[in-house]
Amino acid sequence: MEGSAIRLQDLRKSFGETTAVAGVDLEIRDGEFFSMLGPSGSGKTTVLRLIAGFETPSGGRVELAGQEVTGLAPFERDVHTVFQDYALFPHMTVEQNVAYALKVRKVPKAERLVRARKALAEVRLDGYGRRRPAQLSGGQRQRVALARALVGRPRVLLLDEPLGALDLKLREQMQVELKALQREVGITFVLVTHDQEEALTMSDRIAVFHQGRIEQVGTPAEIYERPASAFVASFVGTSNLLTGESAQRVVGTAGTYSIRPEKIRVLKESAVADEPEHATATGTVAEVVYLGDATRLLVDLDAGGRLTALQQNLETSAEDVAAYRGTRVRLQWHRRHTVRVPDDVR
Numbered sequence: 001m002e003g004s005a006i007r008l009q010d011l012r013k014s015f016g017e018t019t020a021v022a023g024v025d026l027e028i029r030d031g032e033f034f035s036m037l038g039p040s041g042s043g044k045t046t047v048l049r050l051i052a053g054f055e056t057p058s059g060g061r062v063e064l065a066g067q068e069v070t071g072l073a074p075f076e077r078d079v080h081t082v083f084q085d086y087a088l089f090p091h092m093t094v095e096q097n098v099a100y101a102l103k104v105r106k107v108p109k110a111e112r113l114v115r116a117r118k119a120l121a122e123v124r125l126d127g128y129g130r131r132r133p134a135q136l137s138g139g140q141r142q143r144v145a146l147a148r149a150l151v152g153r154p155r156v157l158l159l160d161e162p163l164g165a166l167d168l169k170l171r172e173q174m175q176v177e178l179k180a181l182q183r184e185v186g187i188t189f190v191l192v193t194h195d196q197e198e199a200l201t202m203s204d205r206i207a208v209f210h211q212g213r214i215e216q217v218g219t220p221a222e223i224y225e226r227p228a229s230a231f232v233a234s235f236v237g238t239s240n241l242l243t244g245e246s247a248q249r250v251v252g253t254a255g256t257y258s259i260r261p262e263k264i265r266v267l268k269e270s271a272v273a274d275e276p277e278h279a280t281a282t283g284t285v286a287e288v289v290y291l292g293d294a295t296r297l298l299v300d301l302d303a304g305g306r307l308t309a310l311q312q313n314l315e316t317s318a319e320d321v322a323a324y325r326g327t328r329v330r331l332q333w334h335r336r337h338t339v340r341v342p343d344d345v346r
């Protein structure tokens with residue numbers, strides 16, 4: 001049985017009139033890659049800072065490995081935070097940067113060097129020890145920051161948008177590396193991000209934040225396939241909701257429903273929907289977005305409302321795609337992909 005790395009109980013934080021965190025309960029397990037996902041201002045960074053000890057809660061408690069740490073200073077907690085801006089010392093070499101925390105803890109010099117080199121090897125930076133931060137690329141600097149975090153072997157690594165400053169290609173590469181690194185070292189990683197794709201790619205579990213609260217905690221598949229609220233359905237993935245009159249007419253019952261764009265097939269209007277397990281709706285293509293590998297079609301339904309369908313460009317070219325605009329179509333999807341979204345409680 002895995003233990004609990006972090007436990008938050010009714011955690012709250014206000015800054016004057018602003019409620020940043022409005023009562024968060026959460027348990028993160030030992031060895032998990034856990035992401036806190038949410039839009040700007042939803043409170044995820046504040047929760048991370050409360051775990052690290054950089055902020056004092058207005059209410060509630062923080063436990064690390066079963067011990068209450070709510071009133072303890074950051075250095076008294078077995079966690080390490082990696083920030084987006086790396087915060088490396090410019091006048092020190094890479095090796096000195098990594099070994100610095102050990103020096104502060106009075107680890108003997110020879111051991112410091114061995115451990116710094118091992119940490120640099122873990123982030124695939126062997127041979128870079130003598131350079132200075134200015135002589136490295138953004139991705140390499142981020143790896144130095146990671147090596148510096150790993151060298152002290154904290155129980156928990158807190159990562160605040162660590163890939164935010166990197167360009168898209170490098171970010172995608174680092175996502176894969178970061179996940180592999182976490183598996184290798186077995187340390188609990190807690191990542192703050194507003195990027196849903198990043199959270200879906202890397203995490204064992206995700207907490208979706210909205211207005212200082214958690215709306216849902218689950219595996220990437222649970223969050224994506226079974227969103228617990230309309231907010232989660234629209235924040236994670238493309239918003240594709242049927243509500244009110246259009247839900248009544250297309251689904252047959254009132255409520256809010258989510259259908260993921262990649263589950264919807266676009267057929268000729270005249271196509272006969274004869275399979276009982278298929279749902280279908282006719283409409284007019286309002287917008288076409290060519291994405292290279294796929295095309296996004298925004299369809300205004302005759303029943304009211306709009307659905308987005310994502311089509312792989314198996315045979316179609318950009319020219320074919322442009323001709324879709326204004327045409328009449330029939331959308332079809334398997335009924336099991338019509339997901340009922342609970343009505344928002346707030």
Ligand code: ATP
Pocket residue numbers: 015018019020021038039040041042043044045046047194
């Ligand atoms: P982002 O992705 O933009 O960092 P976030 O989800 O991490 O957003 P927080 O940084 O936790 O959100 O902020 C939550 C709310 O608390 C915001 O309204 C923010 O303005 C406010 N806030 C955060 N820190 C402070 C502070 N030190 N003083 C005053 N208000 C703050």
